[in-house]
Amino acid sequence: MKFLHPAIKEGKKYLNPVPTSIETGTSIWAVLWKYLTNKNETTPKKQLGPFSTDTSVYQQPPASGLRITWVGHSSLLIEVDGLRILTDPVWSARASFSQSFGPKRFFPAPLSLQNLPPLDAIIISHDHYDHLDKQVIPFFASSNVPFYCSIGVGQYLNAWGIQPERINEMNWMDSFQITNNCKLTALPARHFSGRKLNNRFETLWSSFVIKTNNHNIYYGADSGWYDGFYEIGEAFGPFDLTMLEIGAYNTSWADIHMGPDNAVHAHLALKGKLMMPIHWGTFNLALHPWYEPIQRLLVLAAEKNIPLFLPKPGEPTEVTGAYNSKWWM
Known part of the structure; x- marks a missing residue:
C-alpha cells in the first residue's frame, strides 16, 4: 500500500505521508495582528461547567464493554473489554x-x-503541549502503567x-499486545512535532x-486529511x-488539521460506524468561534447520516450508539 509503511526520515526530520506545509505564509506579526483584532468568541463568554466525574461508576465494568470519559481536548479514558x-x-x-x-482551559479537568x-x-x-503535559507525567512515575508513544x-x-x-516507542505500523485481548497499532498521521521552533519533525x-x-477503535489524535485514511479503513476497518x-x-493549517468537514470525510474513509469529535471545546487554539466546530459537525453529520457520540466532559458514558449530551449549549 502507498501510505501504510514505517515513517521515513530525511536527516534528523521525519517526513509526512504526503508533502505537507505547516507554515501560515505570513509573518509572525501578521498572525499576531489577526489574533489581536479577531472579534470571534474564541473563548466562551459564559463559564462552562463545572464538570465532575462520579468515580463510583468505575467500580463496575461497562455492560457494553466500551465506556469513555472525555476529560477534554484529546484526553480520553477509554474502558474497553476489561x-x-x-x-x-x-x-x-x-x-x-x-x-x-x-492557551487556557475553558474548564478545569x-x-x-x-x-x-x-x-x-x-x-x-506526539509531543505538542496540548498532547504531552509536563505537569502530568511525573504523577505516573511511581506507578507501573506502561506508556506507548511515537518514536x-x-x-x-x-x-x-x-x-x-515502561516506555514503548512505536514507529508507524508497529504493534504491541497490551494484553492477550488487546492489540495496539501505531499508524501514519499528517501532522508534525516539536516543543520548540528549532526541533520540529524530530520526533x-x-x-x-x-x-x-x-x-x-481508531484514535486519530492530530492529522490533516490525506488519502491514507482510505488505506487505513481498508486494512484495519471497519x-x-x-x-x-x-x-x-484554519485555511493556513489545512495540511495538518482537519476541521469538521475533513473529519467527516476521514470517518467515512475509515469505514467508521460511530464518530466522536475530539480536540475541540477545551482550549482557545484558533481564530474561529469556540463552538463553531461542533455546530458545523452536527450539520454535516445529519447530511451524511453519521451517528455522533458527544458525551459531557467528565461523565463516564457507555458507547452504545448515537448520543448527544448538548453540554456546550
Missing part, C-alpha cells in the same frame, strides 16, 4: 511551555489525576520520571488502532468508533 487506556493526558490549566501564559482508576496503558500520540517522545517521559522499561506523530476481541479532531482549524 482494559483502561488513557490517551494524551493534559490536565494543566494552559497548553503551553509556561503556566503563566498561553473534571476528573482529578488522584481519582483516576487503575490504568493498563497510556498512549502519547522520540520517550526522551521526555524518561526525563520526567518514567522508567525506560514522530501517530494515530492508533485499539483492537480487542469485541471492539475496534471501526466501531472513530475519535477524530474537529477543532483548531
Whole structure:
C-alpha cells in the first residue's frame, strides 16, 4: 500500500505521508495582528461547567464493554473489554511551555489525576503541549502503567520520571499486545512535532488502532486529511468508533488539521460506524468561534447520516450508539 509503511526520515526530520506545509505564509506579526483584532468568541463568554466525574461508576465494568470519559481536548479514558487506556493526558490549566501564559482551559479537568482508576496503558500520540503535559507525567512515575508513544517522545517521559522499561516507542505500523485481548497499532498521521521552533519533525506523530476481541477503535489524535485514511479503513476497518479532531482549524493549517468537514470525510474513509469529535471545546487554539466546530459537525453529520457520540466532559458514558449530551449549549 502507498501510505501504510514505517515513517521515513530525511536527516534528523521525519517526513509526512504526503508533502505537507505547516507554515501560515505570513509573518509572525501578521498572525499576531489577526489574533489581536479577531472579534470571534474564541473563548466562551459564559463559564462552562463545572464538570465532575462520579468515580463510583468505575467500580463496575461497562455492560457494553466500551465506556469513555472525555476529560477534554484529546484526553480520553477509554474502558474497553476489561482494559483502561488513557490517551494524551493534559490536565494543566494552559497548553503551553509556561503556566503563566498561553492557551487556557475553558474548564478545569473534571476528573482529578488522584481519582483516576487503575490504568493498563497510556498512549502519547506526539509531543505538542496540548498532547504531552509536563505537569502530568511525573504523577505516573511511581506507578507501573506502561506508556506507548511515537518514536522520540520517550526522551521526555524518561526525563520526567518514567522508567525506560515502561516506555514503548512505536514507529508507524508497529504493534504491541497490551494484553492477550488487546492489540495496539501505531499508524501514519499528517501532522508534525516539536516543543520548540528549532526541533520540529524530530520526533514522530501517530494515530492508533485499539483492537480487542469485541471492539475496534481508531484514535486519530492530530492529522490533516490525506488519502491514507482510505488505506487505513481498508486494512484495519471497519471501526466501531472513530475519535477524530474537529477543532483548531484554519485555511493556513489545512495540511495538518482537519476541521469538521475533513473529519467527516476521514470517518467515512475509515469505514467508521460511530464518530466522536475530539480536540475541540477545551482550549482557545484558533481564530474561529469556540463552538463553531461542533455546530458545523452536527450539520454535516445529519447530511451524511453519521451517528455522533458527544458525551459531557467528565461523565463516564457507555458507547452504545448515537448520543448527544448538548453540554456546550
